[in-house]
Amino acid sequence: MVKQIILNAFDMNSAMHNSHGLWKHPESKRHRQYKDLDYWIDLAKLLERGRFDAIFFADVLGVYDVYRNSKAPSIRDGLQVPLNDPALLVSAMASVTENLGFAVTVSTTYEPPFGNARRFSTLDHLTKGRVAWNVVTSYLPNAARNFGLTDMIKHDERYKIADEFLEVSYKLWESSWEEDAVVEDPQNQVLVKPEKVHEINHEGHYFQVEGPHLSEPSPQRTPVIYQAGTSEKGREFASKHAECVFVGGPTPERIRYYAEDIRERAAKHGRNPDHIKIFSFLSVIVAKTTEEAHQKYQEYMSHWSSDAAKAQFGASGYDISEYEELDPDEPFTYGKTTEGGHYKAASLTKDAAKQLTVGEALKRFDTPDKSLIVGNPEEVADAIQLQFEESGVDGFNLNHLVTPGDLESFIDLVIPILQERGLYKQFYKSGTLREKLFDYESGRLPSGHPASDYRLPENTNRRGR
Template sequence: MGKKILLNAFEMTSAMHNSHGLWKHPENKRQRSYKDLNYWIDYAKLLERGKFDAVFFADVLGVYDVYKQSKTPSIQDGLQVPLNDPALLVSAMASVTENLSFAVTVSTTYEQPFGNARRFSTLDHLTNGRIAWNVVTSYLPNAARNFGLQNMIKHDERYNIADEYLDVSYKLWESSWEDGAVVEDVENNKLVDPEKVHEINHEGQYFSVEGPHLSEPSLQRTPVIYQAGTSERGRDFAAKHAECIFVGGPTPERIRFYVDDIRKRAIKHGRNPENLKIFSFLNVVVGRTTEEAEEKFKEYASVWSADAAKAQYGASGYDIAEYEELDPELPFSYNKSTEGGHYKAATLTTDAPKPLTVGEVLNRFESPDRGSFIVGNPEEVADGIQKQFEESGVDGFNLNHLVTPGDLEAFVELVVPVLQERGLYKKEYNRGTLREKLFTPGQPLLPNDHPAARFRPVLTESK
């Protein structure tokens, strides 16, 4: 049996995600419905019908304000604002599904690990082990100011904080409560055995946490760890901690470079590279015919917002407005370093298939990048997905969608059956927790080669 594609719906609890300007499309329901719980309940049922592994909730803690040194372009076009807290949707979506899982983004830069650990234990309990944490380090200047900082914490220091944050989290999840701590001993008036609940007494450079953890162990103890990072430091952090890793790249060959590099780094950290699943972006526009799909893409391009796309690129720390008055024939390059998202900056430089001119860079923001989309009838789209899957070496994709829920409905109805017929996509879910579905049935806990395992009491067994 060959490797099957893993699939997450790439989502935000906002009026718009990466569909810049598409709020104007008459069939787009999300800008009116993202606040409606019934919308998300129906969304969860749709994804489970399509055998999606998870919904991957991205999140930010500020407004994009680098482009033109202003928040106006982002706010005007609804670039990930207004935005609600994704964690609060998970219980409702889990209540109407049995197998769909949920990856929730939370930053290690601004929140304390003690409260975050309880959040994820709670969600893991309420979903019967279907929860993942997408670990991010936050890259928006406005986010830093929202949490009382004048300037962003430097890129590499954010990863230093994240390393310690994960250690604190592992101690709370893996070592604070022993197995069997909840005894329900009516005869001796003892619900919990105090001898099996421990303080963690963490004293580090960034955090001081006494403990114990407030939640008893959930099915997975530690949620499945997701992480996205293509910088040198980001890849090393992912190789050390993450189980599911989200990488980007303009070509399957560039994505494979990141896949191979991260797996090699995992070995250096003492981990089995098979205990990692790697995902990349997937952009699809499908129609019943090629002509229908091309017409859809043309409609989408007609309402695209270049300003919103440029504003989102500000996550790199670079203001594209500074290039708009330059000679378009000049080679594109950066004249300074930033503390923004290195992966975003790389899309126009080191990850670009060829050196770009200023004019070529500016043109990329004017419409959806046709080269990054698979557009066609169901067979053509399945061909494109299969090619990308096989050539890039990834284990699965985060599926983007421009018009919601129409694009997802079309994918489930038209593309999923073709992938299933080809043996590339599951017809039924594996049973168990998210970790068991992704890796090994019967093993809901992190494997012993993961750095969290060193914090476990001897009594807790995992293979």
């Protein structure tokens, strides 16, 4: 059987996501309607019609303020602000769909694990097992100050916190409740057997949690674990915990390198490398003809904001405005290290196809990522297939510049071609999100994943095998 593409819609509960300045486009609806539940309900129906595996909700906890040492560029162009809580959309979107999954971003740096575990158990119940958690450690200095810190916690320590956060979460999800704890026995006046609900009594370096978990076991118990990160610490964390990993790179070869590295690390952790799905980013502008697609691209570029793109690069910890007065022919290098997102910084240095000059680096912000695919449906399908096969990824996070028009065009024009080629599913598999993504016999995590170490013997039976 031909390997098929897994597809997530990359989104955010905000006025704009990564479509810098395109709120000005006359067909853009999201900045006006993202506060309207009907907008998200219609989007869920659209994505299920397109057989998308999930909608992936990115999230941040602060404003990008590194560029020009100011929040103004981000606020002015709606760079992920205003921004609402994505988790609150899931129940409504799940109520009008049967198969679409929901990956929700939550930071391990600023939220306690006990409440987060209950949030995801609740969502897993309400969606009948269609929820995933995108684990992030947060990279914005403003986020740190929003949670009472003077400075950001250092990059590598954030991953140490995340590691213990996951340990607490696994204990709550996997070992607090036995499978048959809820008995509903009116004759003996017992709804839940107390002896089958256990405290976890976690005493760690960062967290102390007594338990028990407040929620009874959900269809997946532990939600599908998503994670993004190409730094050394990020790849190590992903190889231990993640089931779906997002990697970026300037070429298919670089993406393949990260994918193979993560899978090799996973094997060293005692995991089956096949239990990890690798995703990269995908941006598409498609129209019925090549000429129309390029006209659409030029129209988009007339609204593009390089300032917003530079502001978003501040997630790296580097203020790109400091380079704007330098000789454009000078080699582009960093003079210091930061505690920001390493993957962002690497995009202009070690992950670039060649050594960039200052002028070349600055020019990167004048347009969307160069990996943007523009063309007619056949051309776009060809480019996606080539990237899919050369990079070795399992799927893509599809960005969309003008919403919902770009998603509608992709679903109507490109999806049918990918289906005809056998590269994309005609129908959904049954079961939970985990069962849809992997060939497991149940919606529970497989043995070999670190969460399975906390599973009670009573909870194994045939589940999670």
